[in-house]
Amino acid sequence: MSDNSSVLGRPSISARFAFAHDTGESTDFSLDVNLQLPASGVTAVYGHSGSGKTTLLRCIAGLQRNIHPQTKTGYTAHLAINNTIWQDEKTFLPTHKRALGYVFQESGLFAHLTIANNIDYGIRRAAKKPTDADYNHILALMGIQSLMKQFPAQLSGGERQRVAIARSLLIRPRLLLMDEPLSSLDITRKEDILPYLESLKSELNVPIIYVTHSMDEVARLADHLVVMEKGRVAAQGPLREVLSRLDLPVLSAEAGVVVEATVLERDDRWHLLRAEIEGGTLWLNDNAEAIGQVVRLRILAKDISLSKSANEATSILNRIPVRVTAVTPDLDDAMSLVQLAAGDTLMLARLTRRSVDQLALASGDTLWAQIKSVAIVR
Numbered sequence: 001m002s003d004n005s006s007v008l009g010r011p012s013i014s015a016r017f018a019f020a021h022d023t024g025e026s027t028d029f030s031l032d033v034n035l036q037l038p039a040s041g042v043t044a045v046y047g048h049s050g051s052g053k054t055t056l057l058r059c060i061a062g063l064q065r066n067i068h069p070q071t072k073t074g075y076t077a078h079l080a081i082n083n084t085i086w087q088d089e090k091t092f093l094p095t096h097k098r099a100l101g102y103v104f105q106e107s108g109l110f111a112h113l114t115i116a117n118n119i120d121y122g123i124r125r126a127a128k129k130p131t132d133a134d135y136n137h138i139l140a141l142m143g144i145q146s147l148m149k150q151f152p153a154q155l156s157g158g159e160r161q162r163v164a165i166a167r168s169l170l171i172r173p174r175l176l177l178m179d180e181p182l183s184s185l186d187i188t189r190k191e192d193i194l195p196y197l198e199s200l201k202s203e204l205n206v207p208i209i210y211v212t213h214s215m216d217e218v219a220r221l222a223d224h225l226v227v228m229e230k231g232r233v234a235a236q237g238p239l240r241e242v243l244s245r246l247d248l249p250v251l252s253a254e255a256g257v258v259v260e261a262t263v264l265e266r267d268d269r270w271h272l273l274r275a276e277i278e279g280g281t282l283w284l285n286d287n288a289e290a291i292g293q294v295v296r297l298r299i300l301a302k303d304i305s306l307s308k309s310a311n312e313a314t315s316i317l318n319r320i321p322v323r324v325t326a327v328t329p330d331l332d333d334a335m336s337l338v339q340l341a342a343g344d345t346l347m348l349a350r351l352t353r354r355s356v357d358q359l360a361l362a363s364g365d366t367l368w369a370q371i372k373s374v375a376i377v378r
């Protein structure tokens with residue numbers, strides 16, 4: 001088998017699909033994607049409802065044969081994971097031969113089986129059985145050891161999802177597909193399960209393709225981002241790079257960047273932390289992070305305003321020097337999006353067009369960004 005799935009020598013996943021649902025009639029949805037993804041970490045696939053996220057996962061899983069709706073002949077499909085071709089003109093590995101785990105919105109557990117038996121059922125169907133050490137590690141990672149004798153109906157939605165995730169990991173997948181795994185959970189349960197997903201990401205070396213339309217989940221979990229629009233890839237790349245782009249209207253409603261910051265000092269009196277980003281320092285709410293800890297911050301475009309003077313009296317704590325790198329109209333006629341560089345850190349600010357006009361903003365201007373609120377992504 002040939003290997004054309006390495007990008008610059010790094011393990012990667014290459015997925016090229018051109019596909020239309022075979023409805024027997026002319027179809028108005030087609031998928032046409034060409035992705036080069038890292039074979040590590042979390043790749044979030046983000047897009048509005050109907051943009052083709054689930055169809056893409058189903059193609060990767062081999063659940064969607066690529067048949068042209070009119071001619072009934074094969075359509076373009078190529079999928080390679082590291083050095084292994086799963087699908088191309090000559091090859092079609094059926095789903096059960098693809099070493100992948102698939103987690104859906106609903107856990108899909110058998111109601112009449114205990115959690116232990118649900119898990120055993122999954123393992124029996126796996127090509128590669130987990131070792132005892134793997135088994136115990138994954139149960140511990142998902143925090144489900146104490147649930148093994150219970151039935152699915154006795155578990156919360158979040159616990160059921162943790163079991164479903166453990167079951168998909170125990171087949172020792174080379175790729176984990178997750179299709180909105182948190183969308184059936186309420187906000188508290190979502191918060192409960194996110195730390196498990198984070199430890200999964202840091203402790204297991206399984207690449208994850210994670211479909212969501214929640215920007216919160218993207219900010220929290222993703223390393224890499226694919227933005228889908230009408231069956232096409234509107235953008236793909238490292239998370240920070242894609243989120244700082246100005247040309248993605250699909251992100252506009254929640255425009256904002258994710259940056260990494262190192263905690264420098266603690267101000268006990270005001271319950272604040274000072275953290276360093278490339279290009280400046282920011283004060284954050286103190287949530288007991290350790291000095292030296294690296295935290296992810298989400299800075300929304302709507303929370304940044306700009307000022308030409310350094311020492312305006314204001315209640316805003318965070319004020320850092322920035323350079324304007326681009327200004328574009330927003331979807332809303334009254335607003336503009338401004339891209340700013342603080343050192344090497346790119347940020348976005350959403351301002352009224354009137355303010356942009358009054359400040360006579362143009363690329364290259366240097367001024368002060370006032371950041372109203374900085375959320376630590378936890």
Ligand SMILES: Nc1ncnc2c1ncn2[C@@H]1O[C@H](COP(=O)(O)OP(=O)(O)OP(=O)(O)O)[C@@H](O)[C@H]1O
Pocket residue numbers: 021022023029047048049050051052053054055056213
């Ligand atoms: N089996 C099918 N037959 C025909 N059309 C389908 C089928 N499944 C999905 N579609 C259509 O394909 C398009 C993409 O659907 P898909 O479920 O991939 O989108 P999505 O981005 O995952 O949406 P959501 O976020 O709502 O789950 C939609 O227009 C949908 O109606």
